[in-house]
Amino acid sequence: MSGRPTPHVIVVGGGVIGCACAFELARRGAAVTLFERDELAAGASGRNHGLLLAPLDPVLVPMAQASTRLYEEIEEGSPLPLGLDPSPIGFLVVAAEEDEADAARAEAEAAASSGVRIESLTAGEMRKLEPALAPGVAAGWLLDDGRRLDPAALTVALALLARDKGAVVRRHATVRALLREGNSVRGVVSDEGAVSSDAVVIAAGPWSGGLLRPVGVDLPITGSRGWLVHLAQPERLLTRLVNRAGWHIVGEESGVSRPSADEVARQYPEPDLGTLLQPNRDASLLVGGSRQPVVTSEPEDPSVPRRILEAAIELLPALSASAVISAWWGIRPTTPDGRPVIGQVRDGLFVATGHGGQGVILGGGTAQLVASIVLGEKAPFDPMPFDPARFVGVR
Incomplete structure (x- = not known):
């Protein structure tokens, strides 16, 4: 200049x-x-x-x-x-049910196209890495990704x-x-x-x-409201990030679609729920998330945190003994x-x-x-x- x-x-x-x-x-x-x-x-x-x-x-x-x-x-x-991890802690994309396997594979392959190393895992291999996962988890992918700050x-x-x-x-x-x-x-x-x-x-x-x-x-x-729930774990349950493949539309049979925010706004009056489990250094756990078009400045559906927690317990049953520290939401700016x-x-x-x-x-x-x-x-x-x-x- x-x-x-x-x-x-x-x-x-x-x-x-x-x-x-x-x-x-x-x-x-x-x-x-x-x-x-x-x-x-x-x-x-x-x-x-x-x-x-x-x-x-x-x-x-x-x-x-x-x-x-x-x-x-x-x-x-x-x-x-900043609390920036010096290297990735690992990111598991899991198929909680057999019909989610394609979504898990697509998510892993998309990450691979972005330069992330990926590895396909059987259900048994996943539970060796993360023993607290639900027995019904079908399969998944390990991504060399995920740094927290x-x-x-x-x-x-x-x-x-x-x-x-x-x-x-x-x-x-x-x-x-x-x-x-x-x-x-x-x-x-x-x-x-x-x-x-x-x-x-x-x-x-x-x-x-x-x-x-x-x-x-x-x-x-447009605005899209997203919730997070902060939990005190009964013990350290995870060492890696765990994400259930796809976003899960309430009432959808497939449960693995990934619509745009505009599609959610047009078609789904209920929140679009995802299950991402993030272990923190202090042994607490962040669980999210959700997407719902913003109509008012205050949450239209106060039941969302409970439903996020219920979905998380399906993936990690021991969370049923966890205490909720807090829950909060933010409004994200989205484009079509x-x-x-x-x-x-x-x-x-x-x-x-x-x-x-x-x-x-x-x-x-x-x-x-x-x-x-x-x-x-x-x-x-x-x-x-x-x-x-x-x-x-x-x-």
């Missing part, structure tokens, strides 16, 4: 995407102001498994790899401990590192509207008044549309094609949202792409699959 005036970039959203963008822009020399209406990581960014898993969509792999490299880079100098700590650490690079972080400061000059965006209007800038990056997750639509940008970003929207949508206006449940694994790479686009630098990987122009409503 030598010889050019320092651009002022406003980032709206204090989740992992917004904080990563603020950090990457600031360390490249931009003057950055980050606005967050609540606390940092108050939404889904602080309410998820915190897993680094290879995406099943090969298009997302370069972005995920860039994220992992960034987190490894900042961990040593992080103002907060603290997602809330990561998000806050990125904001603090951005501040160390000169960024201004404004918490409890709600952006109400965008400042327009003709078809250009030249800043924001917040609770604190109007703030001018050279560029605005909207990274407000499922709430991004409320700021974009008034300036003529209509992106198909399952890929985020990243890029310029107006002169001076950029967007980075729609990551679904992959904000952590894609956050660092997203920030590098956003910074490159905003500052006119070479993109670290192909930006076209994420171009907002793929959706009709960006004009």
